Amino acid sequence: MGCSACRVRFNSAKALSFLTMLLIFTYFFYCLTGICHSAPRTFYADDERLGTPPGNRSASPVDARAVQPRSLLEDSNKNNDNNNMPVSNTFGSKRFPQAIIIGVKKGGTRALLEFLRIHPDVRAVGAEPHFFDRFYDKGLEWYRSLMPRTLDGQITMEKTPSYFVTKEAPSRICTLNCQTKLIVVVRDPVTRAVSDYTQTLSKNPGLPSFQSLALRNASTGLIDTSWSAVRIGLYAKHLENWLQYFPLSQFLFVCGERLVSNPAGEMARVQDFLGLKRVVSEKHFYFNQTKGFPCLKKPEGSSRPRCLGKSKGRPHPQIPTAVLQKLRDFYRPYNRHFYQMSGQDFGWD
């Protein structure tokens, strides 16, 4: 009697493990056929992708009609004919981005992208594609292959903060689609420079001091504008280059400081600019005292609260006040010019 009960239990355990194996096998089979690529990605999976070199992913030409200029559209159609690939499938199409976060490095671009990804009508690439600066030679089909699939009405986005300071980026983006909406997260250029320096220091602890890199020589106190941490903060200069190709109305300047102090307020502006319903709001954020930054109550694809990673919101090294003051004086005229050009006073002086 006891033994037959044992056998029944043993058989049900066997059946259960067989069923589990079957489920796992089915899942992997679907993944291999590419179907699970269309499933919504999680916040965690995207974080893992951040370090993935885009070059390691394969291209699959699909529909981008909505955003392509005529000449590119024709090329794309030829490609589709040659490859005999479906233009789209039931899980949506890979489209070129209709909106790009083009900068600035250390402005808060990751925070903005992750906040936007909560929105059901936004799909974005997790990693920075660097197409319009580093990988332009790989071609448009390569770029499109990096994009997530979107359904009609959803916006495709990417962020690569180095585009803002890349001379060729505006003409290249305009060649693809001159209607692209451009978002620039700007932050006090002095704090931005220190943040940039902090990042480099974390990778290279033997780096010279901030002041020795920022000043051409200590006695004259002249600022070294050839140092990228300084040069990136000349927002007016970089914007001039972009305005040769895009009208001001196609830009949104997000205040990096307000993205921290009032994320819901900045997100309302961003959603309006993108023509999205205001879905992301106060209820999505909480202030994490330990991190000292707003975090998400429910990031995309997760039910648990989540802050950005350790590389976002790092403590900065102490910089002598006199050096910071010199930098502040240096940036003042550029900042004023930028306020005039953008029509917004960011109050950094």
Ligand SMILES: Nc1ncnc2c1ncn2[C@@H]1O[C@H](COP(=O)(O)OS(=O)(=O)O)[C@@H](OP(=O)(O)O)[C@H]1O
């Ligand atoms: N919510 C939230 N959590 C953490 N960090 C936040 C957040 N909002 C803005 N920031 C600020 O984002 C700064 C990093 O900017 P980026 O994401 O543009 O950096 S990068 O260019 O992609 O490396 C990062 O700079 P540091 O503080 O110097 O690390 C943060 O100040």
